Amino acid sequence: MGPLTGIRIVELAGLGPAPFCAMLLADLGADVIRVDRPPGAGIAAFDRITARNRRSLGIDLKKASGVDVLLRLVESTDVLIEGFRPGVAERLGFGPDICLERNPKLIYGRMTGWGQEGPLASRAGHDINYISLTGALHAIGPKGGRPVPPLNLVGDFGGGALYLAMGILAALLERSASDTGQVVDAAMTDGTNSLMTFFHEFQDRGMWGNARGANLLDGGAPFYTTYETADGEYVAVGALEPQFFAELLDGLGIDRSRQPDQYDPAAWPELRRQLAAAFRARSREEWSAVFTGSDACVTPVLSMEEAVQHPQMTERNAFVEVDGLDQPGVAPRFSRSQPAPPEGTPTVGEHTDEVLVELGFEHEEIAALRASGAVH
Numbered sequence: 001m002g003p004l005t006g007i008r009i010v011e012l013a014g015l016g017p018a019p020f021c022a023m024l025l026a027d028l029g030a031d032v033i034r035v036d037r038p039p040g041a042g043i044a045a046f047d048r049i050t051a052r053n054r055r056s057l058g059i060d061l062k063k064a065s066g067v068d069v070l071l072r073l074v075e076s077t078d079v080l081i082e083g084f085r086p087g088v089a090e091r092l093g094f095g096p097d098i099c100l101e102r103n104p105k106l107i108y109g110r111m112t113g114w115g116q117e118g119p120l121a122s123r124a125g126h127d128i129n130y131i132s133l134t135g136a137l138h139a140i141g142p143k144g145g146r147p148v149p150p151l152n153l154v155g156d157f158g159g160g161a162l163y164l165a166m167g168i169l170a171a172l173l174e175r176s177a178s179d180t181g182q183v184v185d186a187a188m189t190d191g192t193n194s195l196m197t198f199f200h201e202f203q204d205r206g207m208w209g210n211a212r213g214a215n216l217l218d219g220g221a222p223f224y225t226t227y228e229t230a231d232g233e234y235v236a237v238g239a240l241e242p243q244f245f246a247e248l249l250d251g252l253g254i255d256r257s258r259q260p261d262q263y264d265p266a267a268w269p270e271l272r273r274q275l276a277a278a279f280r281a282r283s284r285e286e287w288s289a290v291f292t293g294s295d296a297c298v299t300p301v302l303s304m305e306e307a308v309q310h311p312q313m314t315e316r317n318a319f320v321e322v323d324g325l326d327q328p329g330v331a332p333r334f335s336r337s338q339p340a341p342p343e344g345t346p347t348v349g350e351h352t353d354e355v356l357v358e359l360g361f362e363h364e365e366i367a368a369l370r371a372s373g374a375v376h
Contacts, residue, residue: 002029002339017160018083058349143213159191
């Protein structure tokens with residue numbers, strides 16, 4: 001089940017965007033074998049959800065015999081995903097040249113923050129650092145305030161995991177014609193720069209300034225921002241188009257005939273004052289009821305716990321329970337090859353013997369590898 005059924009992926013265990021990319025591909029039906037480090041390495045501490053839908057093969061990649069097991073696995077694999085700093089995989093003996101020599105059809109997916117080259121390539125970093133150099137972080141935050149990290153959605157998961165997944169799928173598609181593998185170099189800075197394309201276009205047209213909280217889509221426009229309600233909660237307003245803005249004013253009881261041009265920044269402070277005063281008069285749920293069925297683009301700002309119970313989410317079964325945990329389901333949806341519901345997270349090394357037998361290892365060989373600590 002799922003459009004990637006029949007595709008085998010080897011994921012070298014890590015944190016953040018690379019495991020999330022592997023989860024997305026596993027959700028779509030790929031057979032993902034996660035190569036986990038020996039117990040005590042501390043690499044799977046946060047992976048109760050993002051490590052779902054995997055099989056776990058325990059290998060010590062610091063042992064030559066462990067690397068040999070990995071390379072044997074690579075020979076029958078479609079995709080390998082690694083998220084080490086540049087040069088680490090090569091130093092340990094499973095860089096792309098060696099892997100592609102063993103399997104010329106392999107897609108070798110690399111996930112880094114800065115990319116494989118450049119003055120910062122070998123330096124440590126996190127999402128906040130990657131998006132700070134792309135202009136994305138500078139653009140996000142309140143007027144007159146400091147830049148605000150947008151969780152790690154932009155660098156790690158948007159610019160990183162999603163672009164690596166897209167690159168892998170594109171390379172698999174190209175391989176169907178060329179019958180040859182290749183390396184996919186996904187850098188979070190590259191992906192974030194790509195995500196910022198729309199805003200570079202706005203800036204090139206003179207429609208976007210450098211000041212935070214003063215532009216059309218960064219909370220500067222009073223019809224595209226959030227407002228506090230009487231109960232201390234918030235609603236989100238996205239009434240960008242004139243017809244939606246008109247419905248917003250009608251719902252709030254504001255006389256639209258007396259309003260100046262919606263897109264005149266000089267009128268925004270007074271309009272924001274009026275909208276803020278109106279929203280403070282009722283609770284979040286009362287405003288939700290007022291705008292139900294309306295195209296005013298007004299929605300409640302929900303917590304993660306509340307989102308799980310929202311009727312839109314429940315109607316589409318957007319969240320599923322796996323191993324007692326509520327978590328987002330598989331996305332996107334397919335009309336014909338819809339993937340199966342997610343399965344739980346394996347314990348580290350749970351499928352070691354199973355995978356080794358599939359690779360043709362004899363029981364005596366497996367016992368010797370276990371005794372040496374090469375697998376676990």
